[in-house]
Amino acid sequence: MDVPSVIEYAWRLPNVVHAQGQLFSCSTESTKQIMEAIKEHGLNRVIVAACTPRTHEPTFRDSLKEGGLNQYFFEFANIREHCSWVHSKEKEEATDKSKELLRMSLARALLLEPLQEFELPVDKRVLVIGGGISGMTCALSIASQGFDVYLIEKERELGGLARRIYYTIEGKDVQSYLRDLVKRVYSEPRIHVFLGAKILSATGYVGNFLTKIESERGVFEIRHGATVIATGAQEFKPNEYLYGQSDKVLTGLELEELIAKRDERVISAGAVVMIQCVGSRTEERNYCSRVCCSESVKNALKLKEINPNVDIYILFRDMRTYGFKEDYYREASKKGVRFIRYEPQKKPSVKLVKESGKELIRVTVFDPILEKTLEIDADLVSLAVAVIAPESNKEISLLYNAQLGPDDFFKEAHVKLRPVDFSTDGVYLCGIAHYPKHIDEAISQALGAAGRVITLISHDTVIASGSVCIVDEKRCMGCGACSEICTYGAIEIYETKQGKKARMNPVLCKGCGLCNSKCPTGAIQLQHYRDEQLFAQIDAANPEKEILEEVKKVAS
Amino acid sequence: MAGVSRLQYTPEIRIIRVMCSGRVDLAFVFRAFLNKMDGVYIGGCRLDECNYTTHGNYHALTMTLLAKRIMEHIGLYPERLRIEFMNASMGQYFAETVNEMVKKIKELGPVGVGEGMSEEELVRRIKEILRLVPYIKIVKREKLKTKLDKNSPESWNEFFTAEEIENLFKEIPSYYIEPEKCQACMTCARRCPVDAIDSKRGMVHVIDQDKCIKCGTCLDVCPPKFRAVTKLIGVNVPPPPPEEKRLIKREKEKEVA
Ligand SMILES: Cc1cc2nc3c(=O)[nH]c(=O)nc-3n(C[C@H](O)[C@H](O)[C@H](O)COP(=O)(O)OP(=O)(O)OC[C@H]3O[C@@H](n4cnc5c(N)ncnc54)[C@H](O)[C@@H]3O)c2cc1C
Ligand code: SF4
Ligand code: SF4
Numbered sequence: 001m002d003v004p005s006v007i008e009y010a011w012r013l014p015n016v017v018h019a020q021g022q023l024f025s026c027s028t029e030s031t032k033q034i035m036e037a038i039k040e041h042g043l044n045r046v047i048v049a050a051c052t053p054r055t056h057e058p059t060f061r062d063s064l065k066e067g068g069l070n071q072y073f074f075e076f077a078n079i080r081e082h083c084s085w086v087h088s089k090e091k092e093e094a095t096d097k098s099k100e101l102l103r104m105s106l107a108r109a110l111l112l113e114p115l116q117e118f119e120l121p122v123d124k125r126v127l128v129i130g131g132g133i134s135g136m137t138c139a140l141s142i143a144s145q146g147f148d149v150y151l152i153e154k155e156r157e158l159g160g161l162a163r164r165i166y167y168t169i170e171g172k173d174v175q176s177y178l179r180d181l182v183k184r185v186y187s188e189p190r191i192h193v194f195l196g197a198k199i200l201s202a203t204g205y206v207g208n209f210l211t212k213i214e215s216e217r218g219v220f221e222i223r224h225g226a227t228v229i230a231t232g233a234q235e236f237k238p239n240e241y242l243y244g245q246s247d248k249v250l251t252g253l254e255l256e257e258l259i260a261k262r263d264e265r266v267i268s269a270g271a272v273v274m275i276q277c278v279g280s281r282t283e284e285r286n287y288c289s290r291v292c293c294s295e296s297v298k299n300a301l302k303l304k305e306i307n308p309n310v311d312i313y314i315l316f317r318d319m320r321t322y323g324f325k326e327d328y329y330r331e332a333s334k335k336g337v338r339f340i341r342y343e344p345q346k347k348p349s350v351k352l353v354k355e356s357g358k359e360l361i362r363v364t365v366f367d368p369i370l371e372k373t374l375e376i377d378a379d380l381v382s383l384a385v386a387v388i389a390p391e392s393n394k395e396i397s398l399l400y401n402a403q404l405g406p407d408d409f410f411k412e413a414h415v416k417l418r419p420v421d422f423s424t425d426g427v428y429l430c431g432i433a434h435y436p437k438h439i440d441e442a443i444s445q446a447l448g449a450a451g452r453v454i455t456l457i458s459h460d461t462v463i464a465s466g467s468v469c470i471v472d473e474k475r476c477m478g479c480g481a482c483s484e485i486c487t488y489g490a491i492e493i494y495e496t497k498q499g500k501k502a503r504m505n506p507v508l509c510k511g512c513g514l515c516n517s518k519c520p521t522g523a524i525q526l527q528h529y530r531d532e533q534l535f536a537q538i539d540a541a542n543p544e545k546e547i548l549e550e551v552k553k554v555a556s
Numbered sequence: 557m558a559g560v561s562r563l564q565y566t567p568e569i570r571i572i573r574v575m576c577s578g579r580v581d582l583a584f585v586f587r588a589f590l591n592k593m594d595g596v597y598i599g600g601c602r603l604d605e606c607n608y609t610t611h612g613n614y615h616a617l618t619m620t621l622l623a624k625r626i627m628e629h630i631g632l633y634p635e636r637l638r639i640e641f642m643n644a645s646m647g648q649y650f651a652e653t654v655n656e657m658v659k660k661i662k663e664l665g666p667v668g669v670g671e672g673m674s675e676e677e678l679v680r681r682i683k684e685i686l687r688l689v690p691y692i693k694i695v696k697r698e699k700l701k702t703k704l705d706k707n708s709p710e711s712w713n714e715f716f717t718a719e720e721i722e723n724l725f726k727e728i729p730s731y732y733i734e735p736e737k738c739q740a741c742m743t744c745a746r747r748c749p750v751d752a753i754d755s756k757r758g759m760v761h762v763i764d765q766d767k768c769i770k771c772g773t774c775l776d777v778c779p780p781k782f783r784a785v786t787k788l789i790g791v792n793v794p795p796p797p798p799e800e801k802r803l804i805k806r807e808k809e810k811e812v813a
Pocket of ligand 3: 731751769770771774
């Protein structure tokens with residue numbers, strides 16, 4: 001598009017005292033020019049017509065600060081992603097559009113207000129909820145960097161799911177790892193463990209949480225600056241395939257325990273059938289539990305190790321021994337473990353039969369490749385049951401404003417950009433509470449979460465955005481339309497002499513502005529996106545209107 | 557992503573940034589039409605993929621559905637308003653829906669003109685709606701915060717019905733202070749959120765009907781011993797007493813004191 005003509009247009013707009021072109025506005029040279037221009041011309045608003053605020057707003061805000069202006073006096077007109085790049089074949093229209101975008105930005109800029117970002121003190125202590133491998137690993141990492149950690153566990157023992165895992169598919173000894181981990185936790189003076197713990201209440205925000213717990217040791221109020229959620233997961237208890245009715249039908253972890261204890265039933269078993277995807281990838285739980293394929297292959301290999309003659313059948317929908325675990329799948333195959341696919345609409349069925357005085361489980365399955373129905377008589381049937389989120393996740397979610405996904409596992413703020421953060425500041429996530437994952441992944445994530453926690457608590461203060469809501473009490477009719485939709489709990493309705501009024505806690509406000517749209521009277525306004533600022537921008541899209549006159553009218 | 561991927565779309569659209577589609581006020585939509593914008597496109601995050609925890613996109617959806625019905629009510633094509641949900645990687649979808657919408661609007665013609673409405677009439681109708689936005693927000697508050705079923709978009713259209721909007725406009729109340737009863741205690745004026753009540757010491761208070769947002773606060777707070785405020789539906793508000801007749805008689809004042 002024709003940049004010089006846009007610059008020339010800018011000069012003609014009201015209140016513009018300086019306009020210039022730059023090749024790369026975000027370069028050090030250019031930002032210096034901006035700073036100098038602010039001083040030289042005594043500017044009180046700066047508009048950069050260039051790219052997207054998503055990546056570059058912070059840069060230019062800094063230039064304003066350095067030029068001695070409040071950074072909220074900066075406005076971006078995106079004439080690249082919204083214009084030149086997407087209308088690259090319509091030069092004239094794109095040029096005109098750029099002018100309009102600039103005019104709209106100007107109208108808004110004239111109404112911008114200086115805002116203060118405020119500093120909040122940060123409590124250096126950390127609360128870790130859940131004493132499984134993830135919670136312990138995270139706590140140890142934080143403590144080793146010099147910070148106090150309160151590790152709370154609802155059971156009377158640390159360890160979580162790992163207490164029931166004896167070895168990994170790679171052959172590592174989980175129990176001795178766990179024993180060592182627990183020992184390290186107890187010998188770290190900065191970790192304060194609370195067993196049999198239940199959270200009674202939680203309030204506060206980033207840097208300043210207050211959690212009340214009841215534990216074996218009594219009731220405590222814990223002040224902390226960051227919260228880590230590592231509440232883990234549970235094994236689903238199915239009510240199909242005779243589970244709970246016959247002691248020959250077990251879950252994967254139950255079989256693992258028998259194997260670890262070299263139980264007679266395992267040693268003498270002639271045939272074992274494993275059924276995959278029990279309770280996973282169903283209508284009710286439409287997700288893959290990830291660990292169960294490896295769990296079955298792992299158990300199969302162990303069984304073969306104990307008794308090479310045992311017949312093992314794994315009935316699967318898709319084998320998902322992901323990553324390098326694929327090697328073990330191949331190994332199992334080589335060792336004679338038979339993998340038989342079944343289709344979800346033709347699930348295997350099981351039935352208890354007596355064969356020459358011996359009780360067996362007869363498994364019937366339709367093999368879609370052979371197009372035949374097979375019958376297998378098994379001494380043991382192991383179910384690869386779903387990994388499910390604990391019931392209490394909902395409660396924790398409400399207490400700390402930590403989002404849950406559709407299956408009640410916790411959901412990170414952004415899969416790629418913020419994988420261990422919640423969208424609520426100061427709350428972090430790790431382990432199988434997030435989604436089914438193996439121990440190595442849980443450990444990496446726990447260390448990641450510890451890193452994020454340290455990033456926060458190594459500072460004495462955190463900066464909260466200035467673009468938060470503010471209430472004009474006079475205009476507030478106390479209807480509560482705003483507070484009922486604010487899921488951050490940033491708005492409180494309280495009694496005054498003039499009736500009920502809304503009151504903001506700016507620290508909790510995340511600046512989405514929904515309350516602003518709900519408020520009938522306009523009493524609550526999202527600063528930096530106030531009604532009049534956006535009205536001015538809308539009005540300026542109308543080429544027939546004289547901006548300044550309109551803006552003045554709105555401003556008054 | 558449409559930008560970074562250089563996806564080409566038609567240049568008619570001007571994008572205004574808000575942090576969440578939930579920030580798009582009912583008033584913004586009509587303000588745009590007042591400014592002769594021929595269409596309004598609202599882009600929100602995908603449902604259930606809110607970047608905040610407020611799920612403002614669901615609120616934007618109900619607001620849009622309501623606005624469409626109101627548009628119909630005042631004789632505008634509801635197709636001039638559109639909401640789409642997308643994430644950052646759906647640039648292609650954005651470009652396609654924008655093109656599609658602009659094409660549709662070109663068929664409809666400029667706002668008002670396409671509907672065969674004179675400019676004055678268009679402005680008058682829209683201004684009337686803008687004046688009523690606070691009232692609409694109050695009356696439709698519960699419905700506006702409903703989380704619709706994202707899996708059945710075909711049912712959304714019926715969420716607000718034409719009849720319902722008809723009634724909404726039929727039942728618009730006015731608040732009126734009866735001069736004979738008003739004791740000029742100033743309570744209502746102090747509490748009116750928009751300073752719509754002209755209140756001078758010892759003078760009958762008068763509600764400025766143009767400023768009034770019909771919240772009913774004055775009715776609630778007028779002391780029960782006076783009951784001077786009434787809610788009128790379907791009748792014209794009597795004109796206020798002329799300035800010189802607003803003085804409240806001395807005896808009355810004594811009674812109050
Ligand atoms: C069937 C199955 C088989 C598996 N097999 C393997 C394998 O072979 N190899 C492998 O590497 N990984 C395996 N895993 C995965 C492994 O178990 C996990 O990755 C790891 O144990 C996760 O640890 P965690 O600390 O995240 O969660 P958990 O171990 O679940 O710990 C969470 C802890 O939080 C506590 N808690 C929960 N809610 C609260 C609350 N409200 N307040 C206080 N405390 C609370 C719980 O009591 C628990 O102690 C398997 C998992 C399953 C389910
Ligand atoms: S929505 Fe507006 S009027 Fe109602 S309580 Fe909130 S700020 Fe007050
Ligand atoms: S109804 Fe509300 S806005 Fe109207 S005069 Fe009474 S208090 Fe003021």
